[in-house]
Amino acid sequence: MDYEYLEHTADVKFRAFGKTKEELIENSGKALCNAIVDLEKVQKTGEEIIEVSAENFEELVFEFLKEVLFDIDSNENIFSEFKVKKLTDTKIKVSCFGEKIDLKKHEIKTEVKAITKHGFKVEKKEQWAAEVLVDV
Numbered sequence: 122m123d124y125e126y127l128e129h130t131a132d133v134k135f136r137a138f139g140k141t142k143e144e145l146i147e148n149s150g151k152a153l154c155n156a157i158v159d160l161e162k163v164q165k166t167g168e169e170i171i172e173v174s175a176e177n178f179e180e181l182v183f184e185f186l187k188e189v190l191f192d193i194d195s196n197e198n199i200f201s202e203f204k205v206k207k208l209t210d211t212k213i214k215v216s217c218f219g220e221k222i223d224l225k226k227h228e229i230k231t232e233v234k235a236i237t238k239h240g241f242k243v244e245k246k247e248q249w250a251a252e253v254l255v256d257v
Contacts, residue, residue: 150186172215
């Protein structure tokens with residue numbers, strides 16, 4: 122399982138998983154984008170590169186998701202696949218594959234306003250997991 126949506130009264134909450142840190146980041150991006158549109162309808166016709174820095178891995182995941190959302194809002198892109206190109210303890214570079222949002226093709230399921238710090242956590246047990254609450 123790449124990700125799952127959790128019950129929440131007002132907003133969207135998801136938990137993304139990964140065997141590696143890279144897989145966790147890729148699946149977190151997919152979970153965010155799938156909350157907005159059906160990823161089955163998103164073609165990989167374009168690529169954007171997202172690079173972020175942070176103090177630790179948990180912050181990297183948070184900052185990455187914020188940048189994905191910023192790109193969706195400002196450039197009207199939507200992504201269906203992510204590939205981590207470079208990852209250190211404090212920096213990440215990710216290729217994001219998708220296309221421009223086309224309202225004839227992409228029905229907006231949820232309008233996400235922000236990634237929140239409330240309840241945000243990244244942890245490693247049997248595998249990596251990130252719990253994310255997005256403001257809608």
